[in-house]
């Protein structure tokens with residue numbers, strides 16, 4: 001029974017991995033999917049992608065996006081990540097959908113975290129800076145029918161790109177966003 005985490009409430013060693021209730025103090029330890037926000041940014045009919053400068057999927061093309069901060073709506077995450085990872089301001093125009101995936105956790109190898117990834121359509125605004133070189137080695141614009149063959153997080157991102165291409169083809173990249181923060 002080694003390797004199990006400790007209770008964050010009382011410090012007792014847990015009898016297993018979450019989800020579990022601490023026998024010492026009764027605190028429930030949950031496991032939830034981590035919310036993420038990502039964005040399909042278009043300009044002149046082309047899609048903005050970045051090449052990853054970090055693991056996982058180092059060197060692959062990637063859709064801008066990342067983990068939500070604690071008080072951050074996924075729409076805000078999408079806007080922030082487009083700026084940080086690509087250097088562009090973006091205007092969110094619609095919602096594409098939600099995809100589940102698993103994200104390898106360097107602190108706990110072998111136990112990937114489940115992510116719940118919200119994707120939005122957006123129009124590119126001004127370029128306001130350079131991409132963060134620690135995250136991005138280059139950015140590129142791609143025609144819908146000429147996307148790079150190997151993308152990051154393929155277990156969900158390939159389905160995202162299929163859905164995105166379909167939305168573009170049928171003119172569904174603008175829709176109401178009553179939850180816009």
Ligand SMILES: [Zn+2]
Nearest residue numbers: 007010022025
């Ligand atoms: Zn406890």
